[in-house]
Amino acid sequence: MTDKERFVPDEGLAPASTVLPAAGELDEFTKPPRSQWANVWDQFKTHKGALWGGILFLLIVVTVFLGPYVWTIDPTHIDIRARNQGPSLAHPFGTDQLGRDMLARMMAGGRTSVSVGIAAMLLALGLGSLIGVMAGFFKRLDGPLMRLTDLFLALPLLPLLLVMMMLFREPLNATFGPEQGIFILIVCAIGITSWMPTARIVRGDVLALKEREFVLAARSMGTTNTKMILRHILPNVLSPIMVSATLGIATAIITESALSFLGLGFPPDFPTWGRLLFDATDYLQQYPERVFWPGMAISLTVLSVNYLGDGLRDALDPRIRGR
């Protein structure tokens, strides 16, 4: 038996909208009909970790993007007389070795880190869904595209990312300026090295969906391939894509911080959480709290996103929902 044959009849991959309510829930039929998303929300609410994760992530995003309008100190403003200060009312997180306000730098850094995470996730998701849908839907493309996915999975990713940073930094800096250039480079590098899991999951789901009756019905009505994918296939593979999206943000943020930490990410005067952590390790003995803030920010963001993804996975899985 080959892999593929084992895969298709797996009912576990059935999308949420197509599963009928269990026989034991007869009283459900007397209630007014509910949308799928109301059910998903109900299940999501029962997962306490996911709920708190979602709230925390929203809070972090809001602080990072709207915070600078409230806390108006310029993160690049150097006040050499106020350097290396501890926490105070004027500087709640203290100041660094050049007297720059750490709270403002944390918010500026978070803006970059979260933007990189979201942009890289969107790119990876787009690529992964495209390749997954193409491979699952068109039989002729399946072989080559899956071999390509396997090839990418066999690449040593972190070393390659480092090499890419080394190679393309200069030309992109020259074209887009140092900050824009490195942003584009990091987003593209993370995006094109992390689409493979999404592609595999989406392909598996599309393969199972393609055999269902509603696809046959739509086909018999003369639906074209494009319409079929956009109207019937994509909405039904939305749940695995959403779960990959949350987990994608987490990996992208960690990868970006790792690159910055290794000194191959954003330029030194441009704060990101990884960069702040890296700079703070030089003053580890004197001011350990300076390592703590950016590290805590990265960990909390990733932890909240991971819990959110965990809850989404449960909420979108019709086998678990209603239990």
Added chain:
Amino acid sequence: MLTFTIRRLVLAVPTLIFISLVIFLLLQLAPGDPMAQVPLTVPPEVKEKMREALGLGQPLHIQYWKWLVQFFWIEPQVLIDHYLGTSFSQGDLRVISWQTRSPVMDIVIQRIPQTLWVVGTAYVVGILIALPIGIYSAYRQYSWFDQAGTFVSMVGFSVPPFFSGVLVIVIFSVHLGWFPSIYDTTHVVDDWDSFVYQLRQMIMPVMVLALQITAQISRFMRASMLDNLNQDYVRTARAKGLGEYTVVMVHVLRNSMIPVVTVIALGVPSIFGGAIITEQVFKVNGIGQLLIGAIQANDLPMVQTLTFIFAVLIVLFNLIADVLYGLLDPRIRYD
């Protein structure tokens, strides 16, 4: 099974050639020049000669072919010569590092033991911690132990090694002073005291790495146990009066180990390459640090060889995982 293994082995060859080509072409775009460090007083003709001696300036496909020959034909010969005292490789050009002007493989061989010691120990420790946690939290699903295990593995997933590493340095080296913060690779173990020192300097990097490995594998173990605990054969085993220990530890555990063993095999390449950041934090003089140093010094042959070694390991262990899957599970015999 044998045909499957052979087919996969044959398929691995084009994969590896493709990956080597990708790495080679990517590095050809590099802006660096190995002659940048040579003093300006050296005349251009001499520089041209030096460049030729390094094998530059030839057409791309010849450079690529030469590198392949050096990597797959000459380096194994050097290895045979080293062990058997023969002289197959005498006079052949090896892959030369631009940093040290010495053969790349010699440096790699020097660095591998440090990496293997630290990361290998971490892998073993991580697995040994993860398996019992996974088994027990699946057996008592949704108990406080399971919730705590879930939280710890979530933390293990979320806290990046460059934070947890720095954090343990702050706590255990700076404040408590229990362990040295820098891993001393020149340390020789020859008596009890030096062995204790070796243990002390290994504890922190091993723990940081083991946290991540534990997080992944305990999740896998738990999921795999949960899949099996509700199977019919478990009910049958209980119904015929087997003890709870036998049911869980023999029947269920053996079946749930199948996917876990393959996951463990898939993780082995990361022993060699994935610890780049941890090695950087604790200043372990291993392979990952070598790669970072080579990238910063623009040492292309070194980067090329190291990246390719990582790729070979990934392909090899993917293959081993697939074959293991077939061997362990008679339902999946790929014929």
